[in-house]
Amino acid sequence: MSIYSYHAKTIHGEDKSLRDFEGKVLLIVNTASECGFTPQFQGLQKLYDEVGNDNFEILGFPCNQFGGQDPGSDGEIAAFCSANYGVSFPMFSKVEVKGDxxxxxxxxxxxxxxxxxxxxxxxxxxxFLVDKNGDVVDRFAPQKEPAKLKKEIENLIGA
Structure with missing residues (x-):
């Protein structure tokens, strides 16, 4: 198994293979619209604007498992992310990230x-940081600001 074995539904309802991101460095994040960390959308978007190109993608996965902090529909989440943070990186349908x-x-x-x-x-x-070969190389706690990942991401892109 590799990361490229998986599919996920985009926030607009389309099935997307992670194989579509093969050869790129990926930052995969479980997100929420009503969390104390929600302002990190701004940092993620800035990181995406500065580094995002043919070699890097951020993949956002809304999740409502922690304190009910993303209760909206996929459409509401997409509108919130766009209107409040100008999110242009790929967002996916709401998922559960722990448990059965x-x-x-x-x-x-x-x-x-x-x-x-x-x-x-x-x-x-x-x-979660994934290298160009699809290997999961690191995991970061919510407190880790996106800007502090830039150097590591750029090193993986250059590797």
Whole structure:
């Protein structure tokens, strides 16, 4: 199995293969619209504007499992992200990221990069960094600001 074995539904309802991102460095983030970390959308968008090109993508996956902080529909989430943060990186349909109903992609990500004490994602805006070969190379806690990932991302792009 690799990250390219997975599919996910975009926030607009289209099935998308992660194989479409093959050869790119990826930052995969579980997001929420009503979280204390929600302003990180601004930092993610800035990172995407500065680094995003043919070699890098941010993939956002809304999740409502932590404090009910993303209760809206996919359409409402898409409108919120666009209107408030100008999000232009790919966003996907709302998913679960932990537990029995976790999306298979997140089961894979957490098995490849465990968190402190456990595999489980503990909160919104947990970030997974994937290299150009599709290997999950790092995991970052929600507190890690997107700007602090820029150098590591650029190093992976140049590798």
């Amino acid at each position: 109903n976790a999306h298979p992609l997140f089961k894979y990500l957490t098995s490849e990069q465990k968190g402190i004490l456990t595999e489980d994602i503990k909160w919104n805006f947990t970030k």
